[in-house]
Amino acid sequence: MFQTQKTNIKRIKKILIPNRGEISLRIQRTCRELGILSVAVFSEPDRQALHVRYADEAYPLPGSSSQETYLNQDLLFKIIHQCGADAVHPGYGFLSENGEFAQRCKEEGILFIGPPPEAIYRMGLKTRSRELMKKAGVPIIPGTGVLNSEQEAIEAAEKIGYPILIKASAGGGGKGMRMVDDPSRLLPSYEACKKEGLSSFGNPDVYMEKYLSKPRHIEIQILADSYGNITHLFERECSLQRRHQKIIEETPSPFIDESLRADMVNAAIKAASVCGYVNAGTIEFLVDEFRNFYFLEMNTRLQVEHAITEMLTGLDLVEKQIRIAEGEPLDIKNVSPRGSVVECRIYAEDPMNEFLPSPGLVKSLTLPSGPGIRNDSGIYQGFTIPMEYDPLISKLVTWGEDREKAVNRMIRALQEYHLLGIRSNIQFLLKILKHPGFISGDYDTHFIPTHLSELLEPEPWEVKMESVALATAAILKMMKSENAIPGQQIKQSDQNTPKIPGWKLYGRIYREGSIIK
Amino acid sequence: MKYTAILNGKERNLEIVKESPHMYRVSVDGEICLFDARACTYDLFSILGCDNTSYDVAFTLEESRTHLIFRNNPNNSNYSFTIDLPDERMLKIRRAKIDEEKSGTEIINTSMPGKVISVMVKEGQNVAPGDVIVIIEAMKMQNEIRTRRGGRVKSIHIKEGQTVESNAELAKIER
Numbered sequence: 227m228f229q230t231q232k233t234n235i236k237r238i239k240k241i242l243i244p245n246r247g248e249i250s251l252r253i254q255r256t257c258r259e260l261g262i263l264s265v266a267v268f269s270e271p272d273r274q275a276l277h278v279r280y281a282d283e284a285y286p287l288p289g290s291s292s293q294e295t296y297l298n299q300d301l302l303f304k305i306i307h308q309c310g311a312d313a314v315h316p317g318y319g320f321l322s323e324n325g326e327f328a329q330r331c332k333e334e335g336i337l338f339i340g341p342p343p344e345a346i347y348r349m350g351l352k353t354r355s356r357e358l359m360k361k362a363g364v365p366i367i368p369g370t371g372v373l374n375s376e377q378e379a380i381e382a383a384e385k386i387g388y389p390i391l392i393k394a395s396a397g398g399g400g401k402g403m404r405m406v407d408d409p410s411r412l413l414p415s416y417e418a419c420k421k422e423g424l425s426s427f428g429n430p431d432v433y434m435e436k437y438l439s440k441p442r443h444i445e446i447q448i449l450a451d452s453y454g455n456i457t458h459l460f461e462r463e464c465s466l467q468r469r470h471q472k473i474i475e476e477t478p479s480p481f482i483d484e485s486l487r488a489d490m491v492n493a494a495i496k497a498a499s500v501c502g503y504v505n506a507g508t509i510e511f512l513v514d515e516f517r518n519f520y521f522l523e524m525n526t527r528l529q530v531e532h533a534i535t536e537m538l539t540g541l542d543l544v545e546k547q548i549r550i551a552e553g554e555p556l557d558i559k560n561v562s563p564r565g566s567v568v569e570c571r572i573y574a575e576d577p578m579n580e581f582l583p584s585p586g587l588v589k590s591l592t593l594p595s596g597p598g599i600r601n602d603s604g605i606y607q608g609f610t611i612p613m614e615y616d617p618l619i620s621k622l623v624t625w626g627e628d629r630e631k632a633v634n635r636m637i638r639a640l641q642e643y644h645l646l647g648i649r650s651n652i653q654f655l656l657k658i659l660k661h662p663g664f665i666s667g668d669y670d671t672h673f674i675p676t677h678l679s680e681l682l683e684p685e686p687w688e689v690k691m692e693s694v695a696l697a698t699a700a701i702l703k704m705m706k707s708e709n710a711i712p713g714q715q716i717k718q719s720d721q722n723t724p725k726i727p728g729w730k731l732y733g734r735i736y737r738e739g740s741i742i743k
Numbered sequence: 744m745k746y747t748a749i750l751n752g753k754e755r756n757l758e759i760v761k762e763s764p765h766m767y768r769v770s771v772d773g774e775i776c777l778f779d780a781r782a783c784t785y786d787l788f789s790i791l792g793c794d795n796t797s798y799d800v801a802f803t804l805e806e807s808r809t810h811l812i813f814r815n816n817p818n819n820s821n822y823s824f825t826i827d828l829p830d831e832r833m834l835k836i837r838r839a840k841i842d843e844e845k846s847g848t849e850i851i852n853t854s855m856p857g858k859v860i861s862v863m864v865k866e867g868q869n870v871a872p873g874d875v876i877v878i879i880e881a882m883k884m885q886n887e888i889r890t891r892r893g894g895r896v897k898s899i900h901i902k903e904g905q906t907v908e909s910n911a912e913l914a915k916i917e918r
Contacts, residue, residue: 582855583882589803590786613857613881641819644801644812652821685820695824696748697769699809700757701780703828713785
């Protein structure tokens with residue numbers, strides 16, 4: 227079925243990753259397995275980050291704002307040429323969906339491990355991608371193109387039927403979006419949305435869509451090579467979100483059946499095909515309670531949650547991306563999904579305090595281990611999580627023979643995950659996983675806002691634990707005063723020992739020995 | 744030994760007696776239990792409680808603050824605690840602060856560490872309940888810190904551009 231021409235294959239020797247944190251590390255790990263050198267870049271606050279320590283080479287991006295550092299194309303290209311990288315893997319976020327950057331790579335003779343710039347442009351603007359999908363016969367949510375007048379908005383809303391959504395053309399991440407369920411609120415919302423589009427995204431264009439009740443967010447992973455071969459790697463269920471931020475993902479989706487899956491997969495392949503897509507990409511769909519599905523958007527990059535697809539299929543998506551970029555045809559035949567996979571995103575945030583970010587020093591860290599567990603993270607014990615970047619600190623993935631086993635394993639893994647020094651959402655994740663609505667699999671994107679107060683209640687046992695915790699603190703205090711804690715007394719004497727740099731000492735022994743005379 | 748501990752803003756009375764090399768009798772607000780406690784590493788600790796429940800505890804010790812996580816429990820949960828064991832001097836300061844608050848001074852602090860983006864008020868200015876006093880940013884999120892009760896800005900303890908730790912005192916508002 228696949229074409230197998232092997233001409234035009236250009237092996238990559240060195241990859242620069244203009245990104246940070248866990249995703250930079252994730253890409254570097256595959257590079258190392260493939261014998262490819264990896265080059266990291268870092269902003270001032272990231273100097274001690276794991277992605278810098280792990281890399282073969284690392285170059286500074288002076289400053290701390292994203293514009294000065296990870297988005298600084300001029301400086302990045304200077305480093306790319308200086309270090310002799312022949313390819314760039316953008317990861318997710320930052321420059322990953324920037325068509326101009328992909329174009330510039332092409333012009334400067336650097337392989338961009340991702341889609342061609344034209345495909346990024348085609349799928350980048352929502353109104354543009356909607357038009358393209360409509361033509362290709364991929365179902366889109368009933369709606370309009372850019373609205374040109376108030377009158378047009380009124381007529382469109384009548385035609386689609388309330389409730390409707392007004393959305394900013396250039397919007398994303400839940401911003402520039404308004405639900406209207408009453409005709410009297412239409413015009414004020416229309417105006418507000420235009421204003422927000424202009425102030426947040428520099429574009430006042432808005433369009434209208436039908437508002438779906440009980441929507442689920444389900445996406446299809448695809449891989450496309452340079453020869454027109456496209457394959458899919460099943461779906462990812464991403465309906466558990468808080469403020470449009472995914473928190474828990476799973477595959478297979480507990481909601482869709484074989485025939486719906488087949489229809490969605492076909493639509494996804496069609497979508498990738500009409501935009502001339504090459505490399506790994508994701509087509510996001512909204513699925514309503516009646517199992518109608520609609521194209522939402524295409525992510526023209528590797529997704530944060532790609533690891534669950536890897537656990538389900540046994541494939542390494544970064545490796546596939548690299549091989550496709552090198553010009554290899556897809557060689558995937560008969561991929562069969564195995565078992566069930568869950569991912570939890572661990573954030574440095576405080577659920578008990580309005581989910582405010584909690585950057586800072588990781589004083590103690592113990593990671594879960596044992597059967598069926600994968601942890602992708604960019605932190606370590608002793609690392610200070612910088613306040614400049616988003617609060618994702620770890621992606622914990624568990625595999626199980628079936629959904630119930632994968633979920634129980636996740637609960638066990640989260641219980642083993644210990645983080646001291648900063649706040650995290652681990653307790654909150656556990657509450658979701660134990661909630662009957664999650665266990666039944668019958669949930670939609672409104673699950674977290676609907677059940678929020680329930681999910682924030684402390685478990686009753688926690689109150690009983692207080693006495694044990696207080697007693698423990700007293701025992702520790704007494705033990706410390708008696709110097710009975712290993713390691714803690716060493717720290718104290720450490721402060722009084724003059725520091726002699728190791729290499730100096732070594733040099734002295736070397737000179738005094740018989741090797742150099 | 745007697746200690747005053749603070750957990751979730753409440754003072755608790757602890758009394759501890761070492762019975763034998765690893766056995767500790769601890770009273771928490773009068774409730775007594777005997778523990779077999781061993782330090783395993785510099786941040787791990789194993790305790791057997793009255794009913795032989797095994798507690799595996801990860802901890803970090805600061806000057807007067809202890810952070811604990813109970814690693815094993817039948818509830819499959821992940822319990823963490825921050826407990827303060829202040830000395831006499833710190834306890835006095837804390838009590839004085841509570842008295843100050845009772846007498847009408849509101850202490851504005853931040854539960855989120857971050858960078859001070861802007862200070863919205865000046866010393867001596869009158870503010871209404873709900874007014875924004877300071878904006879702090881961390882991890883691309885801005886947090887507006889407001890006064891609950893309003894009044895007159897008595898003092899401001901931070902500057903724009905400064906980074907602050909969590910629980911830092913930002914300002915005081917008096918009635």
